Structures are given as C-alpha cells and as structure tokens.
Amino acid sequence: TMTTDTIVELPTRKRLAVSSLFARSVADRTALTLWIGIGIGLMSLMVAAMYTSLEETLLDFDLGGAMEAFLFGSDIASPVGWISAEMYSMMVPMAIVALAVIDGGRSFAGEEEDRSIGLLAANPISRTRIIVDKIAAMAVHVVAASVLMGFLLWVGVAAFSLDISAGNIAATHVHLVLLGLMFGGGVVVASAALARRIPAMLAVAAFAGVAFIIATFMPIFEGYENWAKVSPWYYFYGSNPLANGMNWADVGVMAAISVGLYAIGWSLYMKRDLPG
Numbered sequence: 001t002m003t004t005d006t007i008v009e010l011p012t013r014k015r016l017a018v019s020s021l022f023a024r025s026v027a028d029r030t031a032l033t034l035w036i037g038i039g040i041g042l043m044s045l046m047v048a049a050m051y052t053s054l055e056e057t058l059l060d061f062d063l064g065g066a067m068e069a070f071l072f073g074s075d076i077a078s079p080v081g082w083i084s085a086e087m088y089s090m091m092v093p094m095a096i097v098a099l100a101v102i103d104g105g106r107s108f109a110g111e112e113e114d115r116s117i118g119l120l121a122a123n124p125i126s127r128t129r130i131i132v133d134k135i136a137a138m139a140v141h142v143v144a145a146s147v148l149m150g151f152l153l154w155v156g157v158a159a160f161s162l163d164i165s166a167g168n169i170a171a172t173h174v175h176l177v178l179l180g181l182m183f184g185g186g187v188v189v190a191s192a193a194l195a196r197r198i199p200a201m202l203a204v205a206a207f208a209g210v211a212f213i214i215a216t217f218m219p220i221f222e223g224y225e226n227w228a229k230v231s232p233w234y235y236f237y238g239s240n241p242l243a244n245g246m247n248w249a250d251v252g253v254m255a256a257i258s259v260g261l262y263a264i265g266w267s268l269y270m271k272r273d274l275p276g
Contacts, residue, residue, distance in 0.1 A: 021130060025137030029103050037145035040087075040095045041152030047086045048156030051079055079162040080243045083153070088172065089216075092149060093236055096142060096180040097208055103141050104187035105201035107134045108265075109194065131266050135188065142180035146173045164242065171246035172237075178254035179236040183208055185261025192268035232257065 055077070075081045150173035157164045183204060190200035215233035219225045228234045235254045239247035 020133075022133040022137055025107060025134050026140050029099075029106070029137075029141050032102065033099065033141040033145050034148070036095050036099050037148030038152070040092055040145075041149040043091065044083065044087045044149060044153040045156035047083055048079075048153065048160055048162055051082050051162060052160050054082070079157070079164050080240075083162075083164070084237075084240075084242055087153075088237065088242060090212075093176060093179055093233070094212075095149075096146060096176055097183045098205075099145055100138065100142055100180040100184035101187050101201050101204050101208070103138045104184045105191060105197045105204075107138060108188055108191035108269075109197040109200045127270060128266065131269055135184075135262055138184050139181060142184065143177055146177045146180070149173065149176075165245075168242050168245050172241040174246060174251060175236050175241050175254070178251060178258060179232065181258040182232050182254055182261065185258050185265065188265035189261055189268065192265050192272070 076085050150169050154166055154169050156162075157166075157169065186207065187200055187204045190203045191197070194200045194203070211231040212233050215228045215231035215238070218228040218231075228238065232254070235250040239250055241247060
C-alpha cells in the first residue's frame, strides 16, 4: 500500500518542466544554451581585450580588397574590423546556427525517433500547441545565448574603451537572433520532411555551409556581388550592423523567411501521422 511517505516533492523548476511542455522544452537545452552563450561571449571579451595590445601591429597589415570584402568594408585595424574578423565573421554566427539546428533537430525529429511526439499529441493538447511551444522554446534558447554573447562583448568593449557603440552591439545581436531563427525554421521543415534527427540536422548544416561560402566569397568577385543576396548569411552581416547599426530591410527579410519556414513546418506536421 502506498503511503504519503513515498511521495517525493519535486522542486518548483522540475514541477513546471513536467506540467508544461514549453517549460520542459526550455529546460531540456538550458545547459547547452549557457555553454554556448557564455563560452562564445567570453571569447569575444578576450578578443576585445587583445585589441589594445595589437592595435599598432594591425595598422601595418594590408590585407587587400578581398579581406575588406570578407569584413564587409571594415578595416581590420579598427575595433569593429578586428572583432568582426575574429568573432562575427564566423565564430559567433556559427555557434548560434549550431544551437538552433541541434535544438530544432532534437525537439522535432528527435522526439519522433523516440516515439514520444505521438504520445504528446494523444494528450488533451492540440498539435499546433505542441509545435508552437517547441518553436517558442527554441527561440528562447537562441535569444538567451545571443544576449549572453552580446552582454559579454559589451563588457569587453566598455572595459577597454573600444569605439563600438552599445546600440550597434544590440543591433548585431538582433540580426544574430533572426539568423538563428531562420536556420531553426529550416531544421523544423527538414525534421517534418525526414522524420529523423541526424539526417535533418546534417541537411540544414550542409545548406548552412554552402550558403556561408556564397555570402562570404561572392562579394570578392567583381560582377558577382549581388549573388551573395541569395544566402541567408548575407542578411545577418551584409550591412555590417556592428559598424552601421540595424538594417531594417535585412531584419524584415530574415523575419519573413523565418515565419515562412515555420509555417511550412507546421503545415507538414499537421498533415502527418506521428509515431507513438
């Protein structure tokens, strides 16, 4: 016979995670989000700290027009150019895209492989609510990691009096969040189409790699600059928000692509029989 002595009182955080799909989905990837956000943010802080000791050396560098195109017009001897070259041309956006792809793949295709998404759908909760809660949790992870990175960069910039405004850092991280949400939308669609975590994640990662090459190297070749605009990466950093602030047109493009991808993913999931 069960007695009240056998009942274990769960902490508030765990009770919320059990009772709420959204809270559980947020809790599932909290550690990964913190590792990426704090780890990459601390790297940005250290890169900012290095600039003061390298400033004179960087003035002697002549990297040519190709590198300027790679840095979207910034001079590597400037704080913006240095931090862009070391962190924002590749490291920071790749980290956010990786977080979104891992999160989306595990939340959708991973749940199908575990045969748990069908069990969720069998509960008195709509399929739309399941999809929305999982997408919202992924967005929370992307935003949280981006905020951590941006805050730690700002700490480094403020501590070492670098000529980068807090507003431009914030604008860059709005662009960064939308980049992550775009590729997150891509992995939701791939998960709905393939129903397997690793293939879905690899498909989006491969697309991200090709798109990055297009956005990075097309501006180097005269006459082919506009081809960079076919890549999602272009809308993240093509306007160089760390130097120039928010580009509302690029933000609008990324938001529209994100909404479109999530709508396609939702439509695919609504039409399918889910295992479990």
